[in-house]
Every structure is written in C-alpha cells, then in structure tokens.
Amino acid sequence: MTEEQRAEETKGSILVVGGGISGLTATLEAAEVGYEVFLVEKNPSLGGRVAQLKHYFPKLCPPTCGLEINFRRIKDNPGITFYTMAEVENITGSPGNYDVTIKVTPRYVNEKCTCCDDCAKACITKIPNEFNFDMSTTKGAYLPHEMAFPMRYVISPKIIGTEDANKCVEACKYGAVDLNMQPETITVKVGAIIWATGWKPYDASKIDNLGFEYPNVITNMMMERLAAPNGPTNGRIGRPSDNKDISSIAFVQCAGSRDENHLPYCSYICCMASLKQATYVREQFPDAKIYVFYIDVRAPGQRYEKFYKTIKEDENCFLIKGKVAEVQEDPSTRNITVVAENAVTGEKVQQTVDVAVLATGMVPNTADTKLPGGVKCDPDGFVISDLAAGGIFATGCAAKPLDVTSSNQHATGMALKAIQTLVKS
C-alpha cells in the first residue's frame, strides 16, 4: 500500500507504553487493524522480560521464535513508530484526545550503526550486564543481546566523558557514534493509551531467610539467563561458586510470593517456570537430583497439567509439599541446605544441594512510581483500567500477574478497547 493510501485509511492513534510481549502484541494487533501506533520502550531494545527467557512453558520453545515474527510484523507495518530508551513523561487531555510527552535518553549511537562491533572492541571499560542480571559484564559500548531489535549498539552513559567514549568514536567507520546526543522530548497526539510496562522480579535480598547472599543461591530469572544459549555461560548451568556440574538442585517455590511479609498474591508463573527449569537441568545433567519445594503446584488447565505430569515421570525429580523455612550455606563446601517441613508427613526436611533456585515472583514496574495522566493502581501496584471511562488501559503484568499466553490474550483485547475509544470519539 502506498503512503497516501495509508494516510487516507489511518483512523486514529494509540500509544502503547512498554515493548515487552504484552506491549508488542497490543501494538501489532491494533496496527494490523489499520491504526497508527506509537510504542515507547524504556530499554534499548524491544522484547522485554520474555527476551531473557530460554524457553516458554509448556512447549519448551524459545521466545525469540515468536519475537522474530513480531519484529517482522513491525518491520512490515508502516503504521508503527517505536521509540527505545524512551519513557512517557506527561499525559494531558481526555479519552480520544491526549497529548503525550515522551522523553528519549541518548543512546549515543545513531542509525548509521551497522553492528560491526568495532566500538565494543575499542572500548576497554566493562560494565555489569543487566540483561544477564549482572552475572557477566559487557563493554561500555555494546549490543544488548544477539536478537536485539532494533539491531543497534548502545554507549553506556557510564563511559560518557571518558577516554573510552572517544575511542568508540574513532573506531566507528560509519560515523554512528555521536557523543553529543542530547535527551530529546517528543510529543505525540493519541486517542487512547495502553499501559504495558510489565514486571520485575521481586528483590530476593529482601527475603532474609532464603540465603540469597550465598553465591549458590540464585533466582529463577537468573536461571533463565544461565540456561540461555546467549547467556553469561553460553547456556551451561554450572554451580555459580565454582562452575562445577550440578548433581543436585532445589527449587524454592513462593520465594516472597503468597507471603504477607513480601508479596501477598501468587505470582502466577513461578510453578510452571520451575517445572520448566527442571527440564533445563535434566537436559544437561541426566542424573542430577531435582527437589521442588512447593505449597501447591499451580499447573492449572489441561495443557499445564499434562506438562506437570511429564515432570512427575522423572524419577529423580522430587516434589515436596512444604514451604521452605530456611536456606543455609556450608562455608567450607559452599553447599546449600534447604530446610522445610513436609506438610503431609510433618517431617522436617533438610536437603543439601549444589544450588538452590528461588522462585521469586513478579512486582509490577508501576508499584513504586507515580504514573502520569492520573493512571491509578491497586494496592499491589497493578494498574487499574477504567473501562467505563475508556481512554487509558492496562494490560499484561502491568494489569495483573499473568503468564505469556494470558498476556497475549489480554493485550489483544485491550487493543480493541483502545480502538473502541477512538471509534467513540
């Protein structure tokens, strides 16, 4: 379709805040109906939380497969404009007619970047790799990850003003490094807004009794990165303290979830995530003993129950009903001991393992920030959609704890709610 036809057919604009799986879905589904969509993402690349996962449950397929299709849909759709390293600063107006101010942080790399890697080679400074939860470092000039979309390097603000930054400029044959980039403010007019800002893992260091300070106690999201082929260890799940093979591992469910002292709600995905991660361990260590300490195994529905059933068939996978009371470390061996009470037998269980994985839950990214435009949250920090008023909606884990399929489903529906606002106005 030509640009003119396109312009003629454009029926209105929608802003989607957050470029994770929910935001991408909302963006694409609305755009493919024929609406103009602006997508704002805080990070340097789209994909959000799911881009960090090795596999989806229950099919054990890589999220990048679906993301590749979604990125391709973005490439093919001239109705979508996306901004990375951008955040919504201000919203004024009413349903059908909003003015939105977007602040774009400098990437210090422009569209001339070809991903040749010369800037990274020239840069000496290493910075913690946030994508890998700091389990590895990256150069001060870096590509967020191999599947990053857009495929463009970033210069970390941490090296701005250093000699390293100048080296990056000199190294780039394409004139892509621009240290004079300034923060930019963009304003867009839209009729509806979808909040899809997602979640972050609950801070495991706040759970005093579960020993996150020990090197061999990791979180479930760290496990995803360890197991991912593009992770800090190229997919090898070694014991963090000494990289030795895993002979035993414990999954500690509800680490900070279903807990009045932490997150009172259930984080929806952690049971299925741990069952899935048991398959990661099994693939690499055929004889490893896997212990899962749970309150309830929340694998609801025909398909999840089926997946759970396959895990139960593994005779070296032990599922123990009992909330973990304590996680200890033997300082000499760095082994981890998980202490729990078996809820059925009443026995005290003390299981020593190489590694313990804390199945930490999800905190909405909106939990501790004041949102622009009068967007309201429930006491847990999840954004409330006022469907009667219309205009501003929430989806995915910004709205409630959800898994990926429910997020996609919810986001598709919210795209329609946004469209209805435009039709009404």
Next chain:
Amino acid sequence: MEKKIGVYICEGCGIGEAIDKDRVVKNGVPKKIEICRNHPIMCSTEGIELIKKDIADEGVNTVVIAACSQRVLYDVFDFGPVIVKRANLREGVVWSHKPQEDRIGGEEGAPQVDQLIQEMAEDYVRMGIAEAEKMLPPEPYLEETFDKKIVVMGGGVAGLSAALDTAKAGYETLVVEKQAKIGGFATKMRKQTPSSYPYEELQPPVIDQIIKEAEAHPKIEIRTGTEIARIAGSPALFDITFKAAGTKSAWDVMSAEEEAALLEKMAEEGEEAAAKGAEPTPDSPATILVKNPDAERFGAVILATGWKPWEPRKEDEPAPEAEGEEAKEAEAEEEPKEPEPTFEHLGLGTLPDVVTNVAFEEMAANGKILKPSSGKPAASVAFIQCGGQGTDEDFPYASAVTSMVALKQAKYVREDNPDGKAYIFYQHMRTPGQNEYFYKSVQQDDGIFLTKGEVVSVSGNGDGSLVLEAKDTLLGENIKLSADMVVLGTGMVPITRDEPVLNFAYRQGPAFRDLDLFDGYPDSNFICFPYETRRTGIYAAGCARRAMSIQESIEDASGAALKAIQCIESVYRGVAVHPRSGDMTFPDFFFQRCTQCKRCTEECPFGALDDDEKGTPLPNPTRCRRCGTCMGACPERIVGFADYSIDSIGSAVKAIGVPEDDDENLRVLVLACENDAYPAFDMAGLNRLSYSPLVRIIPVRCLGSVNVVWIKDALSKGIDGILTIGCKFGDDYQCHFAKGSELLDVRMDKIGEALKSLALEKERVQQVQVAIDEYEKIPGIIGEFVETIQGVGPNPFKGF
C-alpha cells in the same frame, strides 16, 4: 513488467577486506546487468542516494543489495514499490567464515583473498540476481462482494461480550445461539468469583446486564434455537447457512470420507447422481461443491461455543455425536489412546447425592441447596478436586476455574446455613495471581475446612448421608468424614473436542483437524498467538479456547473480537493475516497442467483449498496464510506467488556455481526456514561462529513450501548434498504454519526412494530440526553434514 535490475555491492562491515569485489562483479554479475555499483558503506546516505538515483534516472525497478542480511536495515533498503532482494554477504559470508592461510589466492595485482569465501560471495550475488529476475510485484486480491458483518457462534457470556465488542467498534454482528435462550451457563449461576481488588467477596452475576445490553444494541442481531448447517467460502466471503437447532438440513456437511465416497459414486453414475447432488434434501445433503444461493454472507466468525462439563464416559456409551458406522470407526480409532479414568470409587452416577460442580451450581442458583435424594437441606458438603487413585492430578480439563469454583461453592454452603460445613479436598489449590486473596478469605471462614488429601472412597452411610475416606491429608493421615453431599470438581471440555460445531463446507472436513494433538482446542500456536486457529477467519473466545472464569471470558472475548475485525480489514486491503500479516501475494495456480492429485488440498495446514469433483483445486485466496505449502506439495509445479515461486528459488539454486573437477570443493545447498533457521544462521554470523564455506543457504518461507524439484534441480546440477533446516515438529511443534516442517519431512522420505532409483545415496538429502536460539549448533550441524557428503563423495551427475 520489464525488469530493470540494479546490483549494489557493499564493502563495509568487513566485506571489502575479505573478498575481491571486482571478481565478484566479474563472476557473480551476468553481463546483461547494466547497472552494478559498489560503495564503501551502502547503507550510508550516499549509498542510498546512489540507489535512489538509479531508480529515478535509470528506471531500475528491482535492486539486488549485496550487503547484510535481509533481517537488518530493512527500513533503510526500502524503496517503496521497487523489488528488493538481499544477497547476504555479511552474516552469511564474511562474518561466518574465517579466511584460512592455505586457501588465500588471487590473480597477480588483485587482492589476495580466501578462495572459498570469495566463491561464496560470488555465488550469493549470482543467486540473488537470478532470484530477483523472477520476482514480480505483488497485486492484492480484492473482491467486490466482500462483507464486513461478523457472526458470533454461541450466545453465552463470551459470545455476547464479543458481539458487544465488535458492535461497539462499529461492526454489524449476528449472535447465533443453539439454545432457546441466550446467556449460557452464566445464567445458571448463583454468584461469580471476585474480579477486582480486594478479590474477597463473591459478586452477583453480570450476565443479565450483558444480555440486556446486547439485546438493546442496534448493531447486534440475536438468533436463538439456531445452529450452523454449513460455513462455505472464506474470510469476508463466508457464505453461512443456518438451521433450526437439532434439525437436519439439506445444507448439512458430510464427513470428508462420506463426501469423497459420494463424489466417487457421482463420477461413476454420471448425470443422474450429479443432478441429485444439485438438489439436496435433508436426507441427502449437498456436497461442498454446491452453493446455497440463500446463504448469508459474513466477514469473520467468532467461535464462542463454550464448554461442557467433563464427565466419565459410561462403558456402553458411544463417543458423543457419532452414530452407527461412524461411531464404530471413531471407537476403533480411539482405542490406542489412554482410556480416561471413570472415578467409580467416588460414587458419581451411583449415589444421588454425589454431583458435579456444574450440577451443584445450578442447584445453588435455584435456591437453597437441597440433597437430591431427600430434598432436605444439605448442611455439610464435601468438595473433591482430585480423582485420586494414586495421582495428584485434578479431574480432566480442570483448571484454576475449578479451584475457584470449589471455594465459591463452599461459601454457598455457609450462606445457606450459618452452621453449615464445607470440606474441600484438593491436591493443589490452584488460585493463581490475585485470586490468592479469595483463597485466603475463604480460609478465614471457620466453617470451611480445606485440606490436601486423596479421597479414597465415597459411600452411603445407611442413614441418608455419605461417608468419605481420605488419606494423606493435612489433618492426619487417614480420616473418615460424613457429609450430606459430595461435589466433584470436574473440568470444562471444549465443545470442539467432540462436535464439528462450525460445519465447514471445506474439502478437509467439517471440523478442526488434528484435534488430539490440541486436546480438542481449535488453536494453532497458543502461547504466542492465542487467537489464531487452524482455520483462517475463525477466532475462538472464552472456554472454546481454554477454561475461563466469567471475568476472563469477558476479557478474552475482546481479543477474539479484535482478531475478527482485523481479519476483515486485512482482507479488504487485499493483504494476508497472521503470520505473514500484510503480505499482498497469494498463490496462483496454472490449472492447465493440474493432474488432480489433490496433494495441495490435502496438505494445506489451513484447509484453504477445496477441490471439485474432478479433484482440481479451488483456491480461496482469503483463507490462505501464504506459507506456500501448496507450492511445495505440487508435483506439477503449477503453484506460485508473484515474489516467491518454483522458478524464483529454482533459479537461485541453478545459479550456484559448481566446481566440476574438484573432489574437495563440494557444494551443499541449505534450504532454511526464514523465521527460525535463517535467523539462527545470522546469529552464528554475528557471533563470528565459523561454518563450512561449501554451503549455500537459501531462506524459504516455510519448509512446507520446499518443492522437491529444487532438490532434483540441485542434484542434477551436480550439487553434492542438500540439507533442509526448519522448526521442530511433533507434539510441541514450533512451525508457525503448524505443519510445514513435518510435511517436508514426509516428502523427504519419498525423496529417499527417488534417490535410490537414481543410484544416489540417501545421505545426500537430509532434514534437521533447529530452534532459532540454537545458533551455537550451526557450525556442528553444517560440519557434520559436509563431512557426510565428503564421505559419500562427489555427486556423479556433476558435469552432465
């Protein structure tokens, strides 16, 4: 259209250093190409201007850009209607191949480069040009008679919500309900589980409000007591025949087998039978080839036919909805499956006071809960969530809804009787997310006892009450408990599991295919793209997709409504729907050469093709997802797309340079799925993982589109081995066209036989499954295959 090709070779990103560009031009660009330019950085403003100038001044309408992968800088190398073909010299050649000392060479005075890497670059440029020559600009498929009206099958909470959603977005919508009244099971409920913070109190049902709103909406029409006799046509052109529910119609759809048998008979008996087919009656319904002139036209369908409670199938009961011969066949087919448990030990069907949660809900909605056996109030009720017998599984098709319903119904017991007692036996209380708050609030009620445990038996007590025995509970190892009633937390089976429901007048049959693989659900890729079904233009909402609460069904309906609207709008623009959204091409058939083998019709994962009584395919372009499976399936090679055809890819294959008298320098063709395998190759390049320079990779839309003629072409050209790389298939398939890689695997089996007859080793042609993130495996996969081919030796057809 006369082709005017421009070739643009980039020297940036290491390309210029690793290859001799003059030699690429000399060996890779045919003499007839007049415009061939290079630039140090083709993606720079100057480079782009170079191309734009040729388009404007020289009339270039097809550009071949020999630079980076087609997956990057797509927006930079976009010149509107101009056809763009990318030759991947960066990720595919220089980034993925380390020059080796012993291969460095070149003419005197010319750059000294790795000869194999150089040959690769030359080949990719030649292949790109050859393919581009055969690519035509797409023209959208448009019809005057497209219709935007939406039909919603099912007038329950999901269906009515979906109708309100499409209507509010401006679309005329018809709701069709089989029952005499709309509202579905939601009208038979006492209360709903909480849907907003603090998620503690039960809510009055919202269904009455939804019914009122739907009935009042000017864009919604509701027909009750009605079902679909048949859906013919395709998105925006669906011709639907309705009938009174439970009646036979002349427009009912036969099973695919019955229809095939009838067509065969008609062919034998000639005109007489054909005439009979043209005047269908309820006892002799029309074949799918007969069009009902009175059918109503719709744009898209929302499937909201909901669920039915799972109940143990009685021993002498045939599979539902199947009669006579069909039932026998169905039984025979189902035999190898693991039989579903019957849970006789829990007394369902034998003890009148043991009921399902569904029956219990209806009783609760009708007033105080009374024991079915005596009509006396039920003061104590036990809820069983798990059938036991050694497993901790919930009942079949149970879900979070089942757990929430048990908690809700326990509260009913307390509402009806302040001294009432409810006992919930569960293995896993499944109240995900903020539903946890409801669970917690129920735990606070001292008349509701919750315990993990397995109920071993339910029996009559002799005094009119029931006795339950349970083990492994949290209250003590074994307990015995008396209760007035027992409620089993049965699950929700999608109606589509056992009934065709939509009655497609499609050659592939009236129901969704491969129901076993999908547990009876109609979806295709339920994680990433939950609304996509295996039939284009049909979007499922509510419990047809997965067990859902009322609130979830309402939310889910919005998504299905969007997809229905999106499908219609896409068809109106003449473009494809998911996953090749926006693609304007569609398969074109050269019917004069069709041999009526029906393979395209049978293999299409979406049932896009019907065929006539002779077996000639009847394309339905708006049903098509553009995967190209029909093109791959066709032995006569008569199917193609404007920009992707047997000839375009075949030409690329034939453009590969094959050294003729070199036992070492063999050639391997790789056909790679462009969504998963090809990106994996790109990632290998980005990570500078080196693989054999003997391979030539061609991305394909889907392995399903791979026609064996490409493989034959390659072999007869002297290429020594062919590897196809695509998605995993089987239960957890990753193909976005559901079946592509699996279908090719079947075709590959047949190639093996053909190879044998040519005295060629079957090892020469292989298929591997690779996931998009398995790029680390690429060098190994390629290395192993090349080694195999080197072991087998050069293709004996070389040079013929």
